[in-house]
Amino acid sequence: MSKILHKKKLSESVYLMRLDAPLIAEERQAGQFIILQVNEDLGERIPLTIADADIEEGSITIIFQVVGKSTTLLAALNEGDEIPVLVGPLGKPTHIDNFGTVVCVGGGIGVAPLHPIAQAMKQAGNKVTIIIGARNKDLLILEDEMKKIADEFIVCTDDGSYGRKALVTEPLKELCELTPKPDMAIAIGPPVMMKFCAETTRPYDVHTLVSLNTIMVDGTGMCGGCRVNVGDDIKFVCVDGPEFDGHQVDFDNMISRLNSYRDIETTSHDCELDKQVKDLEAAQ
Amino acid sequence: MSHMTKEEINEKAKLLLEDLINREEPLKTKDRMKIPAQLMPEQDEFARRHNLDEVSMGYTMEEAKLEAMRCLQCVKKTCVADCPVLIDIPGFIKHIADGDMQSAADEIKKVSLLPSICGRVCPQEVQCQQNCTVGKALKDVDKAVAIGRLERFVADWERATGNIKLPEVKPETGKKVAIVGSGPAGLVVAADVRREGHHVTIFEAFHKLGGVMRYGIPEFRLPNEIIDQEIDTLRKIGVEFKTNFVVGRTRKLMDLLNKDGYDAVFVGTGAGLPMFMKIDGENLVGVFSANEYLTRANLMRAFDKGKADTPIYNSKRVAVLGGGNVAMDAARMAVRLGAEKVYVVYRRTEKEMPARVEEVGHAKEEGIEFHFLQNAKRIFGDEKGRVKAMECLRYELGEPDDSGRRRPVVIPGSEFTIDVDTVIVAIGNGSNPLISQTTPELEVNKWGNIKVDENQKTTVDRIYAGGDIVLGAVTVILAMGEGRRAANSINQVLAEDIEKEAKRN
Numbered sequence A: 001m002s003k004i005l006h007k008k009k010l011s012e013s014v015y016l017m018r019l020d021a022p023l024i025a026e027e028r029q030a031g032q033f034i035i036l037q038v039n040e041d042l043g044e045r046i047p048l049t050i051a052d053a054d055i056e057e058g059s060i061t062i063i064f065q066v067v068g069k070s071t072t073l074l075a076a077l078n079e080g081d082e083i084p085v086l087v088g089p090l091g092k093p094t095h096i097d098n099f100g101t102v103v104c105v106g107g108g109i110g111v112a113p114l115h116p117i118a119q120a121m122k123q124a125g126n127k128v129t130i131i132i133g134a135r136n137k138d139l140l141i142l143e144d145e146m147k148k149i150a151d152e153f154i155v156c157t158d159d160g161s162y163g164r165k166a167l168v169t170e171p172l173k174e175l176c177e178l179t180p181k182p183d184m185a186i187a188i189g190p191p192v193m194m195k196f197c198a199e200t201t202r203p204y205d206v207h208t209l210v211s212l213n214t215i216m217v218d219g220t221g222m223c224g225g226c227r228v229n230v231g232d233d234i235k236f237v238c239v240d241g242p243e244f245d246g247h248q249v250d251f252d253n254m255i256s257r258l259n260s261y262r263d264i265e266t267t268s269h270d271c272e273l274d275k276q277v278k279d280l281e282a283a284q
Numbered sequence B: 001m002s003h004m005t006k007e008e009i010n011e012k013a014k015l016l017l018e019d020l021i022n023r024e025e026p027l028k029t030k031d032r033m034k035i036p037a038q039l040m041p042e043q044d045e046f047a048r049r050h051n052l053d054e055v056s057m058g059y060t061m062e063e064a065k066l067e068a069m070r071c072l073q074c075v076k077k078t079c080v081a082d083c084p085v086l087i088d089i090p091g092f093i094k095h096i097a098d099g100d101m102q103s104a105a106d107e108i109k110k111v112s113l114l115p116s117i118c119g120r121v122c123p124q125e126v127q128c129q130q131n132c133t134v135g136k137a138l139k140d141v142d143k144a145v146a147i148g149r150l151e152r153f154v155a156d157w158e159r160a161t162g163n164i165k166l167p168e169v170k171p172e173t174g175k176k177v178a179i180v181g182s183g184p185a186g187l188v189v190a191a192d193v194r195r196e197g198h199h200v201t202i203f204e205a206f207h208k209l210g211g212v213m214r215y216g217i218p219e220f221r222l223p224n225e226i227i228d229q230e231i232d233t234l235r236k237i238g239v240e241f242k243t244n245f246v247v248g249r250t251r252k253l254m255d256l257l258n259k260d261g262y263d264a265v266f267v268g269t270g271a272g273l274p275m276f277m278k279i280d281g282e283n284l285v286g287v288f289s290a291n292e293y294l295t296r297a298n299l300m301r302a303f304d305k306g307k308a309d310t311p312i313y314n315s316k317r318v319a320v321l322g323g324g325n326v327a328m329d330a331a332r333m334a335v336r337l338g339a340e341k342v343y344v345v346y347r348r349t350e351k352e353m354p355a356r357v358e359e360v361g362h363a364k365e366e367g368i369e370f371h372f373l374q375n376a377k378r379i380f381g382d383e384k385g386r387v388k389a390m391e392c393l394r395y396e397l398g399e400p401d402d403s404g405r406r407r408p409v410v411i412p413g414s415e416f417t418i419d420v421d422t423v424i425v426a427i428g429n430g431s432n433p434l435i436s437q438t439t440p441e442l443e444v445n446k447w448g449n450i451k452v453d454e455n456q457k458t459t460v461d462r463i464y465a466g467g468d469i470v471l472g473a474v475t476v477i478l479a480m481g482e483g484r485r486a487a488n489s490i491n492q493v494l495a496e497d498i499e500k501e502a503k504r505n
Helices: A022-027 A069-075 A108-123 A143-149 A169-177 A191-204 A251-258 A269-283 B006-022 B029-034 B061-069 B089-097 B101-109 B115-121 B133-137 B147-161 B184-195 B224-236 B253-258 B290-297 B325-336 B357-365 B433-438 B476-504
Strands: A002-011 A014-020 A033-037 A046-054 A059-065 A085-090 A101-107 A127-134 A152-157 A184-188 A208-211 A227-230 A233-236 A243-245 B176-180 B199-203 B240-242 B264-267 B271-274 B287-289 B317-321 B341-346 B369-372 B374-381 B387-400 B406-410 B416-419 B422-425 B429-431 B463-465
Touching (some): A022 A059, A022 A085, A046 A069, A046 A085, A059 A069, A059 A108, A127 A143, A127 A169, A184 A191, A227 A243, A227 A251, B006 B061, B029 B133, B061 B089, B089 B101, B101 B115, B115 B476, B184 B476, B253 B264, B290 B325, B325 B341, B357 B369, B463 B476
Parallel strands (some): B264 B463
Antiparallel strands (some): A033 A046, B271 B429, B374 B387, B387 B406
């Protein structure tokens, strides 16, 4: 049981919530996620990355996009309401170190999980370049928060309604072409965006972390629904991840697995994803 | 596996029981041996393919008494020796025959807190019933006294009275014990430790309690209300439950001891990562671990299509790989979810199958097709990455392996393909990595199972472990046996603490 302390609409379909979760706030580290259910008995377990935490208040922040029934129900809750099931922090924390120059790339809602990682990378002494992007201006989130952290900040939109008219892969490519090239990249966003970020950095041999948000049921290493091919191995996102070497991840298989229940789900989620696939593929 | 209706079975039992009761002389051994083994009344084999109701409906009073009268009350209790928790089997059965159900219930509960569960899911044919004198004399283990069914009868009888006797709890000691996981091992530890007067907190990662009994074993074998009732008993004697709490992540295991004031911890985190076959096509859409398939259907209630938010794959032709109870559960659940054809593919023969004989029988009655001496070679997908067929190989049995079972050997060139849209992999589990990942102090073996000594003590002082996290995938009753041993160790350590403290004061 966790009370909603604060709720804010960030864009057309994106919401921010601060939840009362003192234990999770204390234990969580950058890169970790929670699982919640809006309905205890018949609800679905949805994994969401922790965008921020406040140990003093005993709260965590989640940012989510309305993509299906469960997130619609979540968005319908208000300050003071209780979320019946909240468990975490889950997954392995991001390995934070002083790597040198780190490029953090966030696409759409992926900027939320990127925020604590960029913050931690900055605190560890890295030079942090941040690229954030979205389809249009209305879908951009956390611009001010990310700008504060960044040594260099680039914002782009697909339609040019704000910042540079480009996909995030364009400035990423330019950064890779610099001498010296970045020491590391972290890309978080829709699967297709992460796939193309990894493809962008591959020829330059810039180590690229991605954070995967696969289908998941228990989230504690029991069901195996979250498995992905990473290199020659099968990995489990909930206990081996969520972060992996983007150059090793089989994104095509992961994307097809994300669509497992497509014929059952009556939401617009997949259509959005489809559009992004097409947009990106057209751009490549 | 009866083909008589519930009513027919009961009618026969009533008549025979009346006869026996009206006899003037006491029953002799040969009279007892003549009483036919009582069949278990079961739900119709066609009707049950569309519901989650329990398949075995349980004995009536007459059937239970008759079955109990078959027990010879042997002096040498071979049945007890094979029970992992050493229930006085002839003792409780005699009470049933005498019509004293409360005493029967009390007798079982001296050692087993969860009889309504064990009566349903224990593999009795390889435990208590295996060496039953009656079964041996009749040269048929299926004709042994139906100890499991009687245990279930007694437990169900007590529940139906609405007045379940609570176990006695000794005065509060002020000691605190944390239990990680609310599966069978954890529940037994909770009961045994609480009865000594120690405070007990059970931490459960899921939103519902019961562990594998809730997410894994389907309701047609073990109804949720029975788990609820057993947990309610624990709650009533003062056991505290914390759900949605992942020890290792929400709180480190060592913090429970060092910061939160627990005097001992039991780790019963259960099954871990599902094993896969490591064959081509295993990550296609439509390939599931049995854990995932069953968790969706059971815990997340996806069986209630339209009501539950968790989706379940729309399967028409299903292959289940494996021959254990989990494979049977998954196959039978697939039937109930509307699959038209369900195959169980197992690389040895029926004789080597680890599943309970009763479950295999039930599966066959429900139209599941068994393919023995076969195994998957690879899985084919369509252009969308969805399963469309599976290529299999045929096997023959060779020399016995380490487990004593004859090793299946592949027949070269025997490939053939079956059309399926779903493959459910039920070939076992690895260990759960969460506790070991976050508790470097704890030693694990090369498979990641926690190392324990003969008292279930781990390599860290005050931390005990048992069940699947120690043994790999085992049965509910073996997990309970480990739980009992761990509880004894914990109770002993805490008693020593209390004694030391008393001396100091």
